[in-house]
Amino acid sequence: MRDIKSVKEFDFENIALLKGDTPDDIKEKCLQSCKDYLAHNWIQQTVDTIQFKRLSGGLSNQMYFVAISKPSTTSHVPQEVVIRIYGNKQFNNLDNTDNERLTDVIIAVMIADINLGPKIYGIFESGQILHFYKHRQFRLNEQNDPKLSTQLFRQLAKLHALDVPIKRTNNWIFDYFDNFYEIGFRDFPINELIDEYNCQTLKTHDLKAEIEWLKSAIMRCKSPVVFTHIDFRGSNIMVTEPNDEILICDLEYSGYGYRGFDFGTIFVEWGRAFSDYNTFYTLPTDTVLEPLIKAYIEESVQIFGTKYSDNDNNSYNQILKEAKIFCLVAFMWIIMYCIRNDENDDGMPVNKQVMLGMAEINYKNYFNLKETLSQQNIL
Incomplete structure (x- = not known):
């Protein structure tokens, strides 16, 4: 990424997301974790009798596939698993400075218990052992499948209904915008870079004023404030194969926040392929959004009863309004990430021209959407 000259050269379809270097002894460590937590025929395995590979994905973690080369057909323990090794979280880890993964463990166990997220076989200080699912990500083809898209929003309703014993704050998004703006404009000459790379939208529209x-x-x-995923996008939604069941993963940034945020995050990529990040965004029509939101409401009524639907704040029109406004928030989220992100997790500088290019594209889409919502009398 550091070698490309512009954001247009950045092909999301042909990249593998790998965080940091792979430790030399990681295979031995993963095998030992399987022996400790799975036992049974894992105890007899050596590094020569297992399959092992690093998986793509996990920007705050490293993911490894581990399997017994000659699996037992009678063993009661899984013969193939995924081991997730924690990395540093980028935000919302301030409550537990001695154990920033404490809330993640609580959440992961709760969603696994109701089959909303991946099954967990082991939890240790530096990671987790998870069930291995053959799956695909929730992308354009899945969006266009009415059965899958309806199932997704029923799963979202279940997620939002969770009563999780963690801190219930809802102003994290304001802190995120303020902190990332301060860091971005403090740590490097961003205004000079905006001029250098001719980011017209960033030059024309004051970012701080727009945040306010x-x-x-x-x-x-x-x-309303509910338990939210916070990063509810296709890359964090698994469609298992061959059964086409939807599981929600990567909840490490989850917490209490505004209900609309998860809607906005998924809707800004609705109707778009993964490679369409640098193309003009068009808000999905109400006829596209209506069955998705109504599936969410129907599932919520199943969970809470008619008291849910009796509340005007849970009406279709209210949630539709929230979803559209939080599409703006989702674009601003990406903009601020690009503004603030000046180095990778390994401490190496990122390609700032590409990051500002991505911020510029998303800022354009933000204002195009803002104009559309103004015309719809949403704002």
């Missing part, structure tokens, strides 16, 4: 306007729009839309 967006905060007020969030407050006005009165989205």
Whole structure:
């Protein structure tokens, strides 16, 4: 990525997301974890009798596939698993400075218990042992499948209904915007870079003023606080094969927040392929969004009863409004990530031209969407 000259050269379809270097002794460590937590015929295995490979994905973790080369047909323990090794979290890890993964473990166990997320076989200080699922990510083809898209939003309703024993704050998004803006404009000459790379939208529209306007729009839309994924996008949604069941993964940034945020995050990629990140965004029509939101409401009524539907704040029109406003928030989220992100997890500098290029594209889409919502009298 550091070698390319512009964001247009960045092909998301042909990249493998790998965080940091693979430790030399990781195979031995993963095998030992399987022996400790799975036991049975894993105890007899050596590094020569297992299959092992690093998996793509996990920007805050490293993921490894481990399997017994000659699996037992009678063993009661899994013969292939995924081992997740924790990395540093980029935000919302301030409550547990001595154990930033404490809330992640609580959440992971709870969603696994109701088959909403991956089954867990082991939890240790530096990671987890998870069930291995043959799966695909939730992308454009899955969006266009009515059965899968309906199932996805029923799963989202179940997630939002969870009562998780963690801190219940809802202003993290404001802190995120403020902190990332401060870091981005403090740590390097971003205004000079914006001029150098001719980022016209960033030059024309004051970012700080837009953040303040967006905060007020969030407050006005009165989205209720629920347990949210916070990174609810296709790459964090698994469609298992061959059964086409949906599991939600990578909840390490999850917490209490505005209900609309998860809707906005998934809807800004709805109707778009993974490679369409640098193309003009068009908000899905209400006829596309309506069955998805109504599936969410129907599942919520199944969980909470008619008291849910009796509340005007849970009406279709209210959730539709929230979803559209939080599409703006989702674009601003990406913009601020690009503005602030000046180095990789390994401490190497990123390609700032590419990052600002991505911020510029998303800022354009933000204002195009803002104009559309103004015309719809949403704002």
